[in-house]
Amino acid sequence: MTVSLILIVAMMAALVGWLLRQSIAERPWVAASGPQSAPLPAGFTAPRVGLLAFLAVVTSVFALTVSAYLMRMEMGADWRSMPVPGLLWANSTALVLASLALQLAWRAAxxxxxxxxxxxxxxxxxxxxxxxxxxxxxxxQLEAAGYYLVANPANAFFYLLTALHGAHLLGGLMAWTRVLARLHGNADAAWLCAGVELCALYWHFLLLVWALLFGLLLTT
Amino acid sequence: MAEREYDASRYAPPAEVEEMELPHARGFISKYVWSQDAKVIAIQYGLTATAIGLVALVLSLLMRLQLGFPNSLSLLDPGSYLQFMTMHGMIMVVYLLTAIFLGGFGNYLIPLMCGARDMAFPYLNMLSYWVYLVSVLILVAGFFVADGSTGAGWTLYPPQAISPGTPGIDAGIVLMLVSLAVFIVGFTMGGLNYVVTVLQARTRGLTLMRLPLTIWGIFMATVMALLAFPALFVAVLMMLMDRLVGTSFFMPEMFAAEGGTEHQGGSPLLFQHLFWFFGHPEVYIVALPAFGIVSDLIATHARKNIFGYRMMVWAIIIIGALSFVVWAHHMYVSGMSPYFGFLFATTTLIIAVPTAIKVYNWVLTLWQGNIRFTVPMLFAIGFLFTFLNGGLSGLFLGNVTVDVPLSDTYFVVGHFHMVMAVAPILVIFGAIYHWYPKITGRLLDDTLGKIHFWVTFLGTYAIFYPMHFIGLEGVPRRYYAFGETTFISDSVQALNAGITVAAFIVAFAQLLFLFNLAWSLRHGRESGPNPWQATTLEWQTPHTPPRHGNFGEELPVVYRWPYDYSVPGVKADFIPQNVPPQAVEREPDAGRGGDA
Structure with missing residues (x-):
């Protein structure tokens, strides 16, 4: 669980550090003294904070799955690492391009x-x-080569991790569809820009997750 | 404190919270069914959680009948006993307590106490409730499938959870796992709302350190739940794959011989790590909102500011953070390294420090307070006793050497029911008596409430206290019948019979409570907007019950913390958070001293 613990401690530390700055100098029992409002840093809009909180949840999901992966590797004598299909390099390129396109779309918006x-x-x-x-x-390709889901825990984890990552991208595509529909419906520019921005940030995050997962698959 | 000159511009800085567009209801359906109003969603959550909680209560009574008066019920066999036990545990912990604290009280109180119009994302909030309802329905479907619900125990430990011989192995366990996954998805939708609303939608002047402790408790519990539920989510997915596809995440090789799928080398211990990585924070996900609410109940009904507010806030945060590093104290007997056990025993005992700070602060808040023994206050004081008792037996179980002989006995059952079942339930009751007037505009009947309190408080002690003694005798939990044993004395059966009688009396008292809820809706005394003379923003709304949008035309501006009770030199014994300093009426001879 070390991976999960480190990430959760890091997320908690960020939150606690921020809370500390908000509260350390306050004397709450004194009416109307000191700073009266403690807004988040400029640019922290509700949707952005919402996305950030959601990314923390997704981080937790993947960190825990990766923790389980590393623990299961150690726990059974039956672990046989699976060859990583070369196709994944091409797929990774596609995801990089997707992320890049959305980044440029954000700028265009x-x-x-x-x-x-x-x-x-x-x-x-x-x-x-x-x-x-x-x-x-x-x-x-893997199925055809005999690397079935149930044949080995390494295979099962490969399918599980890629499915989880894919499911998160599918969720992202739902948001992307909504933005696209609004774009055709001539939605207001500010809304569009905020929507595209959230998509881009989410894609970058999932690209990072994929990079880490891919690295894990390649090295273990 | 030094006197200050009043400068309006300092007290009410320009609004940083933009007015939000509210999706106002156009008809009955959008007002009460597909509602995006957090208050309606809160009531939907509350009613659904109560309904499913009553099912779990009935299940516990059936189990108690078997334990108190063995074989008196023909419908209960060993298999169904295990099924009822599993469903009782899971429903109470996840579908009742988590849902009612965060979905119920969270939804009702966060926007109101933060001076917001509604949650940050109302549509997502509505979706959260409906997904929760679907998860409850999937769970309940377990009762109606051919082999019944799962009997794996609420911890769902593999391999037995998905091995032949355990009740509900075909559909029951699948429904349970799917229901949990759906619940977590629904909760995440709600949880994001609670966090963002607290961070983003607070009204002017409401700094974090002016938030009522109720909001602090709910906020921190939500943060923890958002980070901890993924562990259960991952475990559930992996077990579903083991069960449905035949993977071997958790299932060891020995079960290949049982006629099931060809499992090999899976690790049941891996599941335990994942489960308790969620399971222990879950205790505090339930406890922290209770801590917060009870702080507000005690301050309001003792007419005194909460003792050590900042300490209370930091204790909530520290407890939340520490609760992520104690999970393996549930696994002392799983065969892990004793050094590991020592580490987790240490972190477990460290949690006692911030928790004890909270208990001392509650007691010190009561000290020399102008205590009003209202029903909410009775429940709050009842919580203090129960939580303290449950917490102390936790110190026993937190130590490896003491835990080993007590593991899986009724001592554990007694402990966790005191600390995370009865204690939070007492707070829920206190909170319902406290906020019912805001929700309905009427007070709950006081006499019925007091009877409800005393029967519930004393009754739950009659139920769970003796369990500690039964556990010390070594009586194991989760057994349908004990058969002929030499180590169980005859008095255990007598105690068990007594516990069952007490359980039925306590259950009857809950009917009284339900009657009170329904009767007072029409016939209760009108409460007015602020019957408890409380300071927090929900009591300052222009309408009771508050309308959609909560605060009428103008959002309130906050000038002070929520604990200005019995301020020296001030006429009234409370100053609402939205009263500016120059509007505070003072005693004629008090001058302009004090901080009001």
């Missing part, structure tokens, strides 16, 4: 470049779908 935004947003979704299709193909 901020500059109110509607056409460019539409293209980049579509590209972001397209690359993500390519990534997901590639992951399914990798599953098929």
């Amino acid at each position: 901020a500059r109110d470049q509607a056409r460019r935004l539409r293209q980049l947003l579509a590209a972001g979704g397209g690359f993500t779908l390519a990534f997901l299709a590639g992951q399914l193909l990798a599953w098929q």
Whole structure:
């Protein structure tokens, strides 16, 4: 559980550190003294804080699964590492491109470049779908090569981790669809920019998660 | 404190909270069914949790009948005993306590106490309740499938949870696991709302250190739940795969011979680590909101500021953080290294320090307070005793050497029921008596409430105190019948019969409470907006019950903390949080001293 503990301690430490700064100098029992409002740093809007909190939850999910992965490796004598299909490199490239496209889409949204935004947003979704299709193909290749889900815990963890990651991307695609629909419905620019921004940040996060998972699969 | 000049611009800085657009209800369905109003969602959560909690209560009574008067019930066999026990535990911990504290009180109180119009994401909030309801329905479906619900025990330990011979091995366990996964998804939707609303939607002047402790408790519990529930989520997914697909995350090789799937090398211990990584914080997910609420009940009904507010806040935070590093104290007998056990015993005992600080502070708040023995106050004081007793037996179990012989005995049952069942339930009752007037505009009947309190308080002691003695005799828990044994004395059966009688009396008192809830809705005395003369913002709303949007045209501005009770030199014995310093009426001879 070391991985989970480190991450959870880091998240807790960030929260506690922030709370400490908010509270250390306060004398709450004194009416109307001291700083009257303690806003979050500029730019921390409700949706951004919401996304941040959600990313903490997702971090916890993946950290715990990876902890279980590392513990299970040690616990049984039956662990046989699985070869990582070469296709995953291509899939990873697709996810990098998706993330990049959404980052550029965010910039286009901020500059109110509607056409460019539409293209980049579509590209972001397209690359993500390519990534997901590639992951399914990798599953098929592994099945064909005899690396069944139940054959070995290493295989089971591979399928579980990739499925969890894919499911989170699918959830992201639902948000992406909503932004796309609003874009076609001529939603107001500020809303669009905020929506695209959340998508981009979420994609970057899932790219980071995938990089760590991929690294884990390659090295163990 | 030094006198200060009043400068309006310092007290009410420009609003940093933007007005939010509220999805106002257009008809009955959108007002009471698909409602996006946190208050309605809170009531939906509360009613659903109470309903499923009553099911769990009935299950416990059936089990008690078997234990007190063996074989008196023909419908209960050893299998169904295990099923009832499992469902009772899981429902009470997850579907009642977690849901009612966070989904119920969280939804009702966070926006009101923070001076907000509603939750930050009302649609997601509504979805959270409906997903919770679906999870409850999936869980209940377990009663109706061919092999019944699972009998794996609420901890769902593999391999027995998914091995032949355990009741509910076909559909029951699958429904339980799916229901838990759905619950966690629903909770996450709500939890994000609670956290963001507390951080983002507080009204002007309401700094974090001016938040009522109720909100601190709910906030920290939510943060913990958001980080801890994923452990259960992952464990549930992996066990579902072991059960449905035949993977070997948790299932060891020996079970391949049982005619099941071809498992090999799985680790049951891995499940225990994941489960308790969630399971122990879960204790505090239930306890922290109770700590917060009881602090507010005690301060309000003792007419005294809470002793050591900052200490109380930091104790909540420290308890929350420490609760993530004690999980293996549930696993002392799992065969782990004794050094590991020592480490976890140490962290477990360290938690006693902030917890003891809280207990001392509650007692010191009561000290020389102008105590009003209202029903909420009775429940709050009842909580103090019960929590202290349950906590002390926890010190026994936290030590490895003492825990080993007591493990899996009725001592454990007595301990955790005192500390995390009865204690939080007493707070829930106190909170319902306290906030019912805000929710309905009427007071609950006082006499019925007092009868309810005394029967519940004394009755639960009659139930759970003797269990400690039964446990000390070595009587194991989770047994349908004990058969012929030499180590169990005859008095155990007498105690068991007594416990069962007490359990039925306590259950009857709950009917009285339900009657009170229903009767007072129509016939209760009108409460007015602030019957307890409380300071927090929910009591300062222009309408009782508050309407959608909570505060009418203007959001309140906060000038002070929520514990200005019996301030020296001030006429009234309480000053609401939204009263500016220059509006405070003082005693003629008091001058302008004090901090009010």
